[in-house]
Amino acid sequence: MSDFNPVTLFFILSEGMGGWLWLLLAAGLLLLGGIVFGLSRLRRAGRPAKRPLIAATVMGTVATIVFTILAPRWTLTDTGAFASALDVAAAVMLALVPGVMVAALVFTMASLRCASRHKPAATLVAG
Amino acid sequence: MNRRGFLAGGGGAALLAGLTAGVPAAMSITGAAAQTSDAHTRIVIAGAGAAGLAMASRLRRGMPRATITVIDAKKEHHFQPGFTLVGAGLWSPGHVTERNADYMPRGVEWIEEAVAEFDPDADSVTTASGRKVAYDFLIVATGLTLDYAAIEGMDASLIGKDGIASIYAGPEAAAASAAAIDRFLETGGVGLFGRPAGEMKCAGAPLKITFIADDKARRQSRRGAVELVYNAHGPAVFAVPPVNDKVKEMFSARDVAVNYGHVLKAIDPGAKRATYRTEGGDVTLPYDFIHVVPPMRAPDAVRASPLPWREGALAADGWVEADKPTLRHPRYANVFSVGDIAGVPRGKTAASVKWQVPVVADNLIAETAGRTPTATYNGYTSCPMVTGYGKAMLIEFDYDGTLTPSFPFIDPLKELWVSWLIEEKGLLGAYRAMLRGRA
Secondary structure, X not given: OOOOOHHHHHHHHHHHHOHHHHHHHHHHHHHHHHHHHHXXXXXXXXXXXXXXXXXXXXXXXXXXXXXXXXHHHHOOOOHHHOOOHHHHHHHHHHHHHHHHHHHHHHHHHHHHHHHHHOOOHHHHHHO | OOHHHHHHHHHHHHHHHHHHHOOOOOOOOEOXXXXXXXXXXXXXXXXXXXXXXXXXXXHHHHOOOOXXXXXXXXXXXXXXXXXXXXXXXXXXXXXXXXXXXXXXXXXXXXXXXXXXXXXXXXXEEEEOOOOEEEOOEEEEOOOOEEOHHHOEOOOXXXXXXXXXXXXXXXXXXXXXXXXXXXXXHHHOEEEEEEOOXXXXXXXXXXXXXXXXXXXXXXXXXXXXXXXXXXXXXXXXXXXXXXXXXHHHHHHHHOOEEEEOOOEEEEEXXXXXXXXXXXXXXXXXXXXXXXXXXXXXXXXXXXXXXXXXXXXXXXXXXXXXXXXXXXXXXXXXXXXXXXXXXXXXXXXXXXXXXXXXXXXXXXXXXXXXXXXXXXXXXXOOEEEEEEEEOOEEEEEEEOOOOOEOOOOOOXXXXXXXXXXXXXXXXXXXXXXXXXXXXXX
8 A cells, every 4th residue: 555645536436436536526526516605694784603514513513413324335335234343333434424415514504595685784784 | 327226336346345444454475565566567467357357457557668479268257256246136137247248448458358378487378269479477277167067967058957956156046056955955955055065255155155045945945845965075064173073063053064074076967966975985875855065176278388386285276376366387487377277275255366467566576676575375264154144254264274364343253234234235346446557
């Protein structure tokens, strides 16, 4: 494994996933952009990020749990194949990928919703 | 790739990335750092299998001015580590079938013919059409030949018929074997498994298919209807002692009987009887299902050349003589062998190729650039031992049979889903990256 470096890992991922790797990376960038956009809207609206964060954490956790349970099915087997804590930890690691994506999506949507419902005072006066 | 494939591939790759992110330099291979050589050298690679393609890719990048020629008539490329999963009925033949052309690096000449003759004294090889190709360095990567004919009464065309299975003969044969296992479980009876006496590729596969048949029978509540017998060729079921102990323990717990010192000699498909050579004479066993693993040999062109070992355990089947740490031919210094054809113990897996190729490539690059070659290969090989649907043991070892786990947190002798995950989702991407010389 002495040559297991980031470049090698990239090629393994690329060969294993093909074009989907780029779609996944693009989705990741999009979601990252959504988080930044949501944060900026919250800031402009003078709203705290607490509620979107809670919503994202809850939904991300639920998604991670669901995908952890589904993870063995991705490998053509079932949860009965889990034989140790390491197996569960590996499944959680896998499930974190969609879990984090769900959390990012929920955070973005909740932030925008939160920001749009609470206009800044100056805007209200002007309106 | 469909959506399911994306999720699976993405998830598996992500896990692999996660797993390997913190892996220490566990390999005992010591290799020179990737460097290049500007030598105008003629290199011939005989064979476009895993070893040949991986070597061509590495040398193309490392020796930009060299003339690199690959000689092989085969156009299809098979991901052979996946044959077990095809035999398990999980993968389709298409999952393990690709085209050599898709992995042939640019700037490499591919002569789409078989090598008919090796002449290391004249530094040339001759193709099937009679074309003579001269070289400065020769890489022998022909792979091996499955010698079904060495088993009296056996023929590859019988696979899938009359209870005969064999996952080695190719993807279609593996799929036919999966169907044969299903029919056997429906009808019940005696199932025989085993392996040949000589060197073979993926020595764990005969054990894997035994475990798969057992697990499939249990899942279908048909285990009571079948009797499973593993006929070991020698005094052990696996050459590495701790693995042997573990597999014996598992066979015992799963009611798989073991006969030692049984080598399949003949088969009578009509009568469904198999004859084994044993120390006490021939023994004939009736069967309802048999998984045949043929003896494996060097291709005729190699065997007819001066390249094979002339004495010792590796001489009879024509494996190319090679120095164990460098894979260089002791009598022909400009000849190397990699992959299945290399006459070294235990080195007939894709995992071996993954570590053999960089050693030979680095040394060749160093030598042609005027540097001292220093890379060595410790005999590393790997066998993700599938022990059931969703479970495997990630067994890795070296020339000495010492277990060399790459992941310190994965117990090589424990059945784990994470090891199955690596087998089922991680290996194909790593294999393809290896073909491109990137892993």
